[in-house]
Amino acid sequence: MTKILDGRELAGFIKARQEHQVRVLKSQKKKPCLVILRDSNNPVITKYVELKKRYGEDIGVEVIDAFLENATTEEFIREIQKYNHDENVHGMIVQLPLLEDKNTEEIVNEIAAEKDVDGLAKYEGRESERVFDSATATAINWLLAGHNIELESKKIAIVGRGKLVGSPLIRMWTNSGYNIEVFHRGSDFSKLKEFDVIVTATGNPHLITNEMIKAGAVVVDAGTASEGGHLVGDINEEIRERQDLTAITPKIGGVGPLTVTVLFEDVLKACENTLKV
Secondary structure, eight states: OOEEOOOHHHHHHHHHHHHHHHHHHHHTTOOOEEEEEEOOOOHHHHHHHHHHHHHHHHHTOEEEEEEOTTOOHHHHHHHHHHHHTOTTOOEEEEOSOOOTTSOHHHHHTTSOGGGOTTOOOOOTTOGGGOOOOOHHHHHHHHHHHHTTOOOTTSEEEEEOOOTTTHHHHHHHHHHTTOEEEEEOTTSOGGGGGGOSEEEEOOOOTTOBOGGGSOTTOEEEEOOOEEETTEEEOSBOGGGGGOSSSSEEOOSSSSHHHHHHHHHHHHHHHHHHHHHHO
16 A cells, blocks of 8 residues: 655644744744745746745744846845845745746855755855755655655665755755665666655656556655646656555645745744844
8 A cells, every 4th residue: 555645744743833933933022034036927936935925924924025027137136135134034035946037046046044944055165054955855854754764775766956856855865875866857767667765856747657666666756847727746647546656745745835844944943043143
C-alpha cells in the first residue's frame, strides 16, 4: 500500500505553534513582517501569493504584497534596498519567476542575508553569511522526516536544478553526504528506474512517466506549472494510482503547504534575531 506524503497535517501542527510565537513576539513589541516582491499576475504566482497572505493573516504576521508592474531590474533593486533598511520588515522574498527582461539573480542577491527567508541568494565564496536555507528544499526534508522516510542509505535522484528547488536541494543533500544524482535536460530519464527516492521539480507537466519509477520507490513531486488554468506537477497522474510504491506526494497538499510553513518559520526566526541585536 503506497503511503501518501501529505504535508497538510504536519503544517497544521507547526502553524499552531507559530501562532503562539507571534503572540509572544507581539508582547515584546515586535510585529513580524514579510514583503513579497513580484512583477506578474499569472495564475500560479497569484495563487501562491494569496496562500502566503492568508497564512500570514492566520498566524498574525503582516504580509506586504509589493507588485512592481513594469519595473526594471534597477527599480526592483532600489525597492529591495529600501526594505533592507526598514527595521519593521523582517523577511523578504522575490516571487519567482520574474518576467524575462529581469536579471533575477542580481535582484535576489540584493536581499540582505538576515532577511533572505527564502534562502535563494547566492553567496559565492561567502557561504558563512547564509542565515536561511531554501524554504522549499527544507520543506522536502521536513516532509520526508515527518513520514519517517530515511535517506542515508538510499540512491536519490533530483530532477531539475532550478533556483527554487533543485539547486538548493542539491547543495543541502550534498552537504549531508547523501548519495544523489542530478537529472536535467538531456539526461537519460529511463535511468530513474534505478533510484530509490526521486524528487522532481522542473515545472514540465507529465515529464515523469510510469515506466520511469520502480516498485518501492519514494516519489516527491515539487514541480509546479499551469495547464488549462489548473496547477499541475511533473509526474503523470497514473503514477499516483500505483499501490506498489513506498510513498508519493498527493496532487495537492504535499510539499506546498510545508513550504509556506517553512517560509514563515524563517520570518519568525528573523524577527526573533532582531531581539538579540
